[in-house]
Each structure stands twice: as C-alpha cells, then as structure tokens.
Amino acid sequence: MAINFYAEEVKLPDIKKRAVTQWIKKVAEIHGKKIGEISYIFCSDEKILEINRQYLSHDYYTDIITFDYTEKETISGDLFISIDTVKSNAEQFQTPYQEELFRTIIHGILHLCGINDKGPGEREQMEAEENKALLLLTNEEKNKANNRIEN
Template structure:
C-alpha cells in the first residue's frame, strides 16, 4: 500500500479526482514493485508557484507542468538514515493545475487524462526514470503509456 499525502494549494482537484489519482498511483506502484508503505506527496499549485520552484531548483525561470523531488537520492554531504521499519519516502510531485488544463486542451483530451499522465510522469521520476537521452526517454514514455493504459486512462 502506498501512502499519499495530497496538498491542494489551489483547490483545483476534487476529492473524486484525488481518489482516482490514488488508484492510478497504487497500480503504478504495484507495476513497479514499490515496497508496501512507501510514501510520497502530491501537491497541486498555480503557475506562479511552480515557476518559483522551477527557478529556485532548476534555474529555469518559467512555469512548467510537473516537478519531482526524489528523496531516495543522496545529495552531496547528506547522511543516510538507516533504521528498522523506516518508511521508504519516495519524494514529492508538484503539478501546476493551470498548465494541466492548458495542455489537456492543447492535446485534445480530458483534464483527468492529463493530470493522470503528469502524476505518472512525476512518479516515475521519483523511481529513477529520466528522459535525458533518447533511450531513457523511450523507456520512460513506454512505461508511462503501459501504466496509463493498464489503468484505462487513454487519450
């Protein structure tokens, strides 16, 4: 079982939509063999807030759709905390709700399909997937498609 902390700063995602995202993430976690009890947070923000985060952490001064911060990666000078029964904290996924609406319209699919896509994209980043090379991008995007189709969120 995955433990998900939803934080909706913009009051832009209904309780039903959050439940659907939870089910989607539970399926993704199962498909990716994520250990039971793993934790993550999923935060919904506006374009201004995601632009601040993008500028501060990625040196890109523009709004983006999704940003992930993986907790399992050790940063320079960080010390690993080891203990029995410590939960696996995957990290944080931050999604811009205005960007989600914009992209759903641009791609001609539902808000929920785009939100699901961005959630799975962010989740896979937490698990170490990336799209820096053509090969990595193919692996990540193929896996996203498999998860979304297995759940039933099609374009």
C-alpha cells in the same frame, strides 16, 4: 506509508483519492517499488515557476517538478503539479484534461521509480510507461464499474 494530496493557490482537482492511491501503488509495485511518503501538491503556474527558479535555477513553467527522497526500494517524494500547465497541455495535445492530469500524476511516480526522460530514447520510454499506467487506471475503473452493475 502514505500518499497525500494538497492544493496551494488552486482548488484540489476532482479525483478519487483512494482509487488514485491504489493505482499509484500498483504502478510502483510493477516497477519493483514500495510506497513511502508521497505528497502531491497541486499549484498554480506562478507557484511552480517560483519553485523552478528557487530550487532548480530554471526560469520556465512546467507541468510537474519531482523532489525525490527515495531510499532503496521505497519511493518517496514531493510532487508539485501546475494545474494551469496541465490544462494548457491538455488543450495543446488535444487530450481530455482528466487524462492529462493522470498522465502527469503518474509521470512523477515513474521518475521516483527511476525512469528518466531527458537522455536519448528516454522520453519515448517514459511515454510508453505512462501509457501502460493509464491503461491500468482505465481497466481498474472499468472493473469497478462492472462490479457495481453486476452487484
């Protein structure tokens, strides 16, 4: 199956698609899931607001909207990410943009894995899972860098 990255009304973020794909697969595997068809669509605030209004009847900006097409243990979905809101969130939370982008990317996958963030205690659980996933990415990047140095 495949993980695809698209851009609509914005420039595709500068991410290493192969490494991000491997990371996403690893996180899904940790949660007992397999990857089906996943599409990331990076877009503007205006586009995500349009999607939020049209499909969810919400009249506000957000960083990510996840359309879940998961069947049994195979996660699939369309994940719309507003680059504008990711940048705003990075500034608001005083976090590096790249870290906020990766947090948002994995947030959608965690939703597809069945983790919610709306009920009591769920936001804290989601944040803990995001943090674990971000550590995985960081460790994988460190390992790749060390392998390059050793070889």
